[in-house]
Amino acid sequence: MKLSEMLQSIGLDILLKKDFEVSSLAPLEKAGQNDVSYIDQSKYLKDLIFSNAGAVLIREKDAQAVPEHIEPIIVSNPHLIFAKLSKFFIQPQFSLASSQNEIKTHLQTDQELDVGKDTVIMPNVFLGNRVKIGNNCLLMPGVVIGDDTLIGDNCKIFPNVVIYKNTQIGNNVSIHAGTIIGSDGFGYAHTQTGEHIKIEHNGSVVIEDDVEIGANNTIDRAVFGETRIKKGTKIDNLVQIAHNCVVGEHSLLVSQVGLAGSTTTGRNVVMGGQAGTGGHIHIGDFTQIAGRGAVGKNLPPHTKWGGHPLMELDEWMKFFVTLRRMVKKKNP
Structure with a gap:
């Protein structure tokens, strides 16, 4: 599913500079260009420059720290939006047993x-x-x-x-x-x-x-x-x-x-x-x-x-x- 579609499905109408098919949610240090990460504490802003994430959920006060290669998704509560997005990646645990x-x-x-x-x-x-x-x-x-x-x-x-x-x-x-x-x-x-x-x-x-x-x-x-x-x-x-x-x-x-x-x-x-x-x-x-x-x-x-x-x-x-x-x- 595209990032824009995920965001719209949870009630967020955010204009994106770049849209892409999302592979997964991932930590900054392991995220690729088709992954979404998030920052809930300012102490992790230093990790952005080394990340290959396609997009990051972030508060407005921290958005200026996002490098050009990462799409900033500005929200009031990144942790909450991350939780809502996680439902798109639920995996069955015991299928075809x-x-x-x-x-x-x-x-x-x-x-x-x-x-x-x-x-x-x-x-x-x-x-x-x-x-x-x-x-x-x-x-x-x-x-x-x-x-x-x-x-x-x-x-x-x-x-x-x-x-x-x-x-x-x-x-x-x-x-x-x-x-x-x-x-x-x-x-x-x-x-x-x-x-x-x-x-x-x-x-x-x-x-x-x-x-x-x-x-x-x-x-x-x-x-x-x-x-x-x-x-x-x-x-x-x-x-x-x-x-x-x-x-x-x-x-x-x-x-x-x-x-x-x-x-x-x-x-x-x-x-x-x-x-x-x-x-x-x-x-x-x-x-x-x-x-x-x-x-x-x-x-x-x-x-x-x-x-x-x-x-x-x-x-x-x-x-x-x-x-x-x-x-x-x-x-x-």
């Missing part, structure tokens, strides 16, 4: 389903179209695999795991029962009168080699681009990883950790039980967060933190001891 007892026939007639040697698919598994599964894998009852999903060798998928469309899973990965990979992130834009407009998440999830994911985890797919769990990471039960997060190599996430959208970590990060982050935060290599630590800022590498508000761990422990002493003096 095949149940386990049809797999043999499907393999004979449709080469788009590719199951490797010595892979065992137990009863009541549901496989979408164009799924590829490597050698020596085990898929247990109740597993659901969405379209265009790739699973490497030596993977073990426990009962009732759901893997949405376009997920990539490496070799030697274990995913325990009840985990959901590739579900929608929790993203909404808000109107002036308080309605919540859903942002459709059309990105993907990538799980690299040697990752183990515990039971009842949720790993959301990206708005665009990818959510990525890097090689060797181990994730306990009941962990939430939001859209566009990147978890570094060989990290450890203990039960009930929650990562907000676009959190990134370096390698060998350790987060204790119930620790969490705000969005768009980076945690450096080999950094440790004690249980229930609330991360609200970027953290440098090779450091230890705890508490809420977050403090360096030694400071937090001294603070806690002092607090207990004060309480005992007040209530002997």
Whole structure:
């Protein structure tokens, strides 16, 4: 659909200097000349000069920063218009699926389903179209695999795991029962009168080699681009990883950790039980967060933190001891 038609369909009558068929919504750094991006905060204006986006949603006060090769679409709330446009790119998650007892026939007639040697698919598994599964894998009852999903060798998928469309899973990965990979992130834009407009998440999830994911985890797919769990990471039960997060190599996430959208970590990060982050935060290599630590800022590498508000761990422990002493003096 042309950009002008999209804008008109959501009630915007904007005169464009150039009109084009829109391929996708994309971040500034990855957008091509047939993609639309947006800027909701002035701190990202510096990225415009390096972007190849065809058009950008932007506020009037920032429009002068848009270079000539990008079409400015001036709106009062770029985030809201981005959310409204995202509906044009919704992708079906489980179209043309095949149940386990049809797999043999499907393999004979449709080469788009590719199951490797010595892979065992137990009863009541549901496989979408164009799924590829490597050698020596085990898929247990109740597993659901969405379209265009790739699973490497030596993977073990426990009962009732759901893997949405376009997920990539490496070799030697274990995913325990009840985990959901590739579900929608929790993203909404808000109107002036308080309605919540859903942002459709059309990105993907990538799980690299040697990752183990515990039971009842949720790993959301990206708005665009990818959510990525890097090689060797181990994730306990009941962990939430939001859209566009990147978890570094060989990290450890203990039960009930929650990562907000676009959190990134370096390698060998350790987060204790119930620790969490705000969005768009980076945690450096080999950094440790004690249980229930609330991360609200970027953290440098090779450091230890705890508490809420977050403090360096030694400071937090001294603070806690002092607090207990004060309480005992007040209530002997």
